[in-house]
Amino acid sequence: MNFLPEEIDNYATEHSSKESELLYQLNRQTNIKVLQPRMLSGHLQGRILSMLSNMIQPEYILEIGTYTGYSALCMAEGLKDDGKLISIEIDPEIAEFAIDFIGQSEYSQKIHVHVGDAMEYIEQLESGFDLVFIDADKSNYPQYLELVYPKLKMGGYLIADNVLWSGKVAFPAKEKDIDTQVLQGFNRKLTDDKRFENILLPVRDGLMIARKVK
Numbered sequence: 767m768n769f770l771p772e773e774i775d776n777y778a779t780e781h782s783s784k785e786s787e788l789l790y791q792l793n794r795q796t797n798i799k800v801l802q803p804r805m806l807s808g809h810l811q812g813r814i815l816s817m818l819s820n821m822i823q824p825e826y827i828l829e830i831g832t833y834t835g836y837s838a839l840c841m842a843e844g845l846k847d848d849g850k851l852i853s854i855e856i857d858p859e860i861a862e863f864a865i866d867f868i869g870q871s872e873y874s875q876k877i878h879v880h881v882g883d884a885m886e887y888i889e890q891l892e893s894g895f896d897l898v899f900i901d902a903d904k905s906n907y908p909q910y911l912e913l914v915y916p917k918l919k920m921g922g923y924l925i926a927d928n929v930l931w932s933g934k935v936a937f938p939a940k941e942k943d944i945d946t947q948v949l950q951g952f953n954r955k956l957t958d959d960k961r962f963e964n965i966l967l968p969v970r971d972g973l974m975i976a977r978k979v980k
């Protein structure tokens with residue numbers, strides 16, 4: 767879902783740095799071989815994640831929801847030399863696809879894909895993340911926020927994808943539309959939460975960016 771007219775979106779992409787050949791191939795192969803290729807961050811959002819990561823220069827990144835590894839590879843571009851990115855993916859087949867592509871990249875030693883349920887694994891991780899990217903099951907976004915809060919460094923950043931949910935969050939949600947209701951609650955909770963400063967960027971399907979201040 768893009769909120770900009772297609773021509774403007776294309777113009778923005780054409781006037782942003784190119785994605786690497788590996789990312790281009792990963793995007794292409796995901797579209798050919800994997801279900802729901804729209805889940806992949808894609809060129810423009812990928813460059814945004816890369817730019818943010820380069821600005822933050824993280825040592826330690828957590829990603830919840832690897833899918834085929836596109837966003838992990840983009841964020842890894844900003845990692846410090848001895849930095850590490852842990853990405854959690856519940857689907858073993860998708861994780862295998864991601865691990866194969868990550869293995870072909872210059873970040874193969876820096877990215878670790880954990881296959882399992884993020885709801886169970888996050889608590890086992892050591893603290894000290896500079897950047898956390900939440901991009902898995904929408905119904906658990908509020909729980910992810912609480913699980914990652916103690917693991918995030920003071921001044922660290924949290925980015926959550928799809929918070930506009932095709933624009934549905936801006937209108938009263940249907941009774942059975944649980945994902946929209948949960949995302950509305952997540953956006954409100956984070957905005958009211960004194961532990962964070964936040965901004966909702968209307969890029970692609972909505973990127974919530976929050977900084978831990980308390």
Ligand SMILES: C[S@@+](CC[C@H](N)C(=O)[O-])C[C@H]1O[C@@H](n2cnc3c(N)ncnc32)[C@H](O)[C@@H]1O
Nearest residue numbers: 805806807831833836837855856883884902903
């Ligand atoms: C939107 S896709 C991630 C896209 C990827 N971050 C990117 O930008 O290219 C969401 C992924 O989260 C995974 N997922 C869903 N629930 C999960 C859970 N509880 N723990 C870990 N991964 C989960 C799905 O299998 C799916 O691959």
